[in-house]
Amino acid sequence: MQKRKLGNSSLEVSALGLGCMGLSHGYGAATDTAQAISLIRAAVDQGVTFFDTAEVYGPYLNEEVVGEALAPVRDQVVIATKFGFTFGEDNKQQILNSRPEHIRVAVEGSLRRLKTDFIDLLYQHRVDPDVPIEEVAGVVKALIQEGKVKHFGLSEAGAQTIRRAHAVQPVTALQSEYSLWWREPELEILPTLAELGIGFVPFSPLGKGFLTGTVSADASFGSDDFRSIVPRFSKEALHANQGLVVLIREIAAQKEATPAQIALAWLLAKAPWIVPIPGTTKLHRLEENIGSVSLSLSEAELQAIESTLSQIHIQGDRYPESLKARVGR
Numbered sequence: 001m002q003k004r005k006l007g008n009s010s011l012e013v014s015a016l017g018l019g020c021m022g023l024s025h026g027y028g029a030a031t032d033t034a035q036a037i038s039l040i041r042a043a044v045d046q047g048v049t050f051f052d053t054a055e056v057y058g059p060y061l062n063e064e065v066v067g068e069a070l071a072p073v074r075d076q077v078v079i080a081t082k083f084g085f086t087f088g089e090d091n092k093q094q095i096l097n098s099r100p101e102h103i104r105v106a107v108e109g110s111l112r113r114l115k116t117d118f119i120d121l122l123y124q125h126r127v128d129p130d131v132p133i134e135e136v137a138g139v140v141k142a143l144i145q146e147g148k149v150k151h152f153g154l155s156e157a158g159a160q161t162i163r164r165a166h167a168v169q170p171v172t173a174l175q176s177e178y179s180l181w182w183r184e185p186e187l188e189i190l191p192t193l194a195e196l197g198i199g200f201v202p203f204s205p206l207g208k209g210f211l212t213g214t215v216s217a218d219a220s221f222g223s224d225d226f227r228s229i230v231p232r233f234s235k236e237a238l239h240a241n242q243g244l245v246v247l248i249r250e251i252a253a254q255k256e257a258t259p260a261q262i263a264l265a266w267l268l269a270k271a272p273w274i275v276p277i278p279g280t281t282k283l284h285r286l287e288e289n290i291g292s293v294s295l296s297l298s299e300a301e302l303q304a305i306e307s308t309l310s311q312i313h314i315q316g317d318r319y320p321e322s323l324k325a326r327v328g329r
Contacts, residue, residue: 001047002293006199007273009172011121011151013078015268015293017050018043018286019203019279024062026226031281033065040069042283044077046290052175052201052277054082054125055110059091067114074116080175080201081110082155084125096326098128100139107148123153123175127329133161137168144169153201156327159192171198175277176327178202180211180263181232181244181314194271205267205276206260208233213245213259229320237316247308257295260285264292269302 002015023036031039040051053066063081070077083106086097110119122143124136143149151172154162165171174193178185179202193200208227209215217239221228231237248259255262260278267276278289297305319327 001049001290003049004199004272004275006121006151006173006201006275007193008197009151009170009199011078011172011199013050013275014048015275016048016264016290017052017080017201017275017277018048019277020051020053020062020066021057022279023281024065025057028222028225030058030061033068036065036281037069039281039283039286040066041073043286043290044070044073046287048290049076050078050080050275050277052080052203053114054123055106055113056082056085056087056094056125059085059087060109060113063110063113067116071115078120079114079116080121080123080153080173081114081119082123082125083107083110084128084155096126096128096130098124098131098136100131100135103136103139104143107143111148118147119149121151121153121173122149123155123173124157125155126326127154127157127161129329133157133165134168137165141169156329158328159188161329162189162192162196162198166196166198171196173199173201173275175201175203177204177318178267178274179205179207180248180266180309181207181241182318190271193273199273199275200271202267202274202276205278206263210238210241210245211248211259211263213249217242230316230318231320232314232316232318234316240315243312244309244314247305247312251301251305255295255297255301257291258288260288261292261295262297264289265295265297266302266305268292269297 003012004015005012024030053062086095140152152169153173155175227233248262252259252262
């Protein structure tokens with residue numbers, strides 16, 4: 001497995017990480033714990049060293065699974081987790097909370113569940129408009145000085161917030177959605193990260209499954225699947241966006257690869273400080289995703305993709321109205 005550094009930091013990780021959320025949260029029933037642990041350990045065996053979780057996934061369950069899976073190899077891996085919410089009495093409400101005292105409580109809980117003395121990369125999960133980002137960065141800076149955290153990250157933050165946070169405590173990585181069907185980060189975020197020397201960790205690099213070509217135009221999703229409320233996964237949008245899947249399939253056939261591998265290879269080719277974190281619950285998909293690291297796209301192939309993409313208009317928002325306000329702050 002190739003390695004990459006996140007920006008100008010000292011944090012080196014496998015070129016492809018594993019997003020662990022879907023093992024416990026967001027896409028239907030949680031995977032059996034033993035099966036989830038087996039998958040995470042299989043990823044380690046195949047060279048993956050970068051594992052992404054958060055207290056909100058479950059809540060709490062995913063951190064427990066990741067902690068148990070990685071405890072035997074803790075010194076060989078990089079664990080990223082996130083703070084930024086409280087959950088209400090039923091643990092179902094997600095209430096933004098990045099107050100300094102809460103960050104410390106959240107970190108202690110994460111350390112316990114992850115069975116570790118330190119968190120390699122600690123993200124603010126979503127920007128809290130009620131807490132100045134300078135205060136958030138200051139708390140994480142103190143946690144770094146105390147040895148409980150190694151690196152500071154932000155998730156779905158806007159360019160100005162990134163700059164303000166970075167001035168207090170250097171930001172090692174930004175995690176936000178980025179893929180062949182969500183390219184907004186190219187406008188302002190990627191240039192900002194390049195300027196400041198911050199790494200980029202794209203989540204949903206396979207478009208929540210759409211870019212793999214396995215989601216049919218007539219697919220439907222259960223109420224416990226996040227995609228059931230995402231406009232981009234409505235029947236109309238799924239039909240309208242099939243042209244993108246056709247394009248990726250054509251390129252995959254030419255390269256003797258799979259659509260998922262093309263989508264990931266495209267991201268990996270964008271910059272050496274980009275580290276996608278596709279998630280999966282299946283071993284054969286994990287192996288397929290890892291195969292993208294050794295797949296190179298030539299400049300001519302990248303330009304051809306760019307030319308064709310410019311003629312495809314993607315339909316449907318990536319978030320429902322209720323969640324749009326939480327991103328890009």
